[in-house]
Amino acid sequence: MTLEQIRALIRDVPDFPKPGIVFKDITPLVAHPEAFRAAVDHLAERTEPYRPDALLAIESRGFIFGTALAQRLNVEMHLVRKRGKLPRQTVSAEYQLEYGTDHLEVHADSIRAGGRYLIVDDLIATGGTAAATASLVERHDAVVAAYAFLIELKFLDGRKALGDAPVVSLIEY
Numbered sequence: 001m002t003l004e005q006i007r008a009l010i011r012d013v014p015d016f017p018k019p020g021i022v023f024k025d026i027t028p029l030v031a032h033p034e035a036f037r038a039a040v041d042h043l044a045e046r047t048e049p050y051r052p053d054a055l056l057a058i059e060s061r062g063f064i065f066g067t068a069l070a071q072r073l074n075v076e077m078h079l080v081r082k083r084g085k086l087p088r089q090t091v092s093a094e095y096q097l098e099y100g101t102d103h104l105e106v107h108a109d110s111i112r113a114g115g116r117y118l119i120v121d122d123l124i125a126t127g128g129t130a131a132a133t134a135s136l137v138e139r140h141d142a143v144v145a146a147y148a149f150l151i152e153l154k155f156l157d158g159r160k161a162l163g164d165a166p167v168v169s170l171i172e173y
Contacts, residue, residue, distance in 0.1 A: 001038035007171045009035050010151065024151050024173070026122055030064060039170065040065065043120075043148050044072040046168045050146040052118035056080050056106065056137070058129050061122035065150055069120060078110035080119075080133050091139070095132035104132045111137055116145040123151040124169060127161030134162065 009032055011025040029035050043065065054076040057066025063079065070077035083092060083103040090105040111117065117137050119130055124147070134144045144165040152158070152169035159167050 001035055003042065003170055006035050006039050006042075010171065024123060024153075026061065026064075026150065029150075036068070039150060040068040040072055042170050043069050043150070043168065046170075047118055047146055047148050048073060050118065050166060051116060052145040053112075053115045054078060054110075055118045055120055056110070056133055058104070058119070058121040058133055059085070062120050065122055065148075066120040069118075069148065073118075075118075078106055080104050080106050080129075080136070091136055093132040093135045093139075095128045097128070104129060104136070106133075106136055111140040111142050113141040115140075115142040117142055118145050118148055120148045122149065123153065124149040124158040124167070125153045125156045127156075127158030130158070131161040131163075134165070 009029040013023040013025050016023040055070040057063050059081045089108040091108050092103045092105045094101050094103050119133050137144050146166040149169040152172045154172050
C-alpha cells in the first residue's frame with residue numbers, strides 16, 4: 001500500500017479540539033488492517049537502519065504505532081506518559097504548552113546508559129513532547145537514535161526542537 005493510499009485514510013476534523021485547529025484523525029487508518037500494517041512497515045523500513053535498542057512511545061496515540069513498530073523491529077517498548085499515570089518509580093521532564101507547562105514521565109528503569117532509543121508518536125507538531133522525551137534519554141546518558149512519526153505538520157517546524165537526531169515522518173502536511 002502506498003503512502004498516498006495511507007494518507008487518504010487520514011481525515012481532517014475542523015475545529016477540534018478547539019476552533020481553528022484541524023485535527024488529523026488516524027482512526028480510519030487504524031481501523032484498516034492492510035493500511036495500518038503498511039504504515040508500520042514503512043516506519044520500520046525507515047527506522048531499522050538507526051539500530052535502536054528500544055523504543056519510547058509517547059502517550060497516547062504513539063502507543064498504537066509504537067507497539068506494532070517495536071514488535072516489527074524486535075525491540076523493547078517503554079511508555080512515556082503524562083504525570084501520575086505510571087505505577088512504579090518514574091523520572092519526569094517538563095515541557096511547554098501553548099499556555100503553561102506539562103510533564104511527561106517514564107519508568108526510571110526504562111532508559112539505560114549507552115542505549116539507543118527510537119522515540120515514536122503519531123504526529124509531530126511543535127516538537128515539544130518529543131523534545132521532552134529526548135531530554136529524558138539524554139539525562140540517562142543514552143542516545144536518541146531517531147524519531148518516528150506517522151504525520152508531520154511541516155508548517156509548525158517541530159524538527160527544530162529535536163536537535164541532530166534523524167526524523168522519520170511518512171506523511172507531511
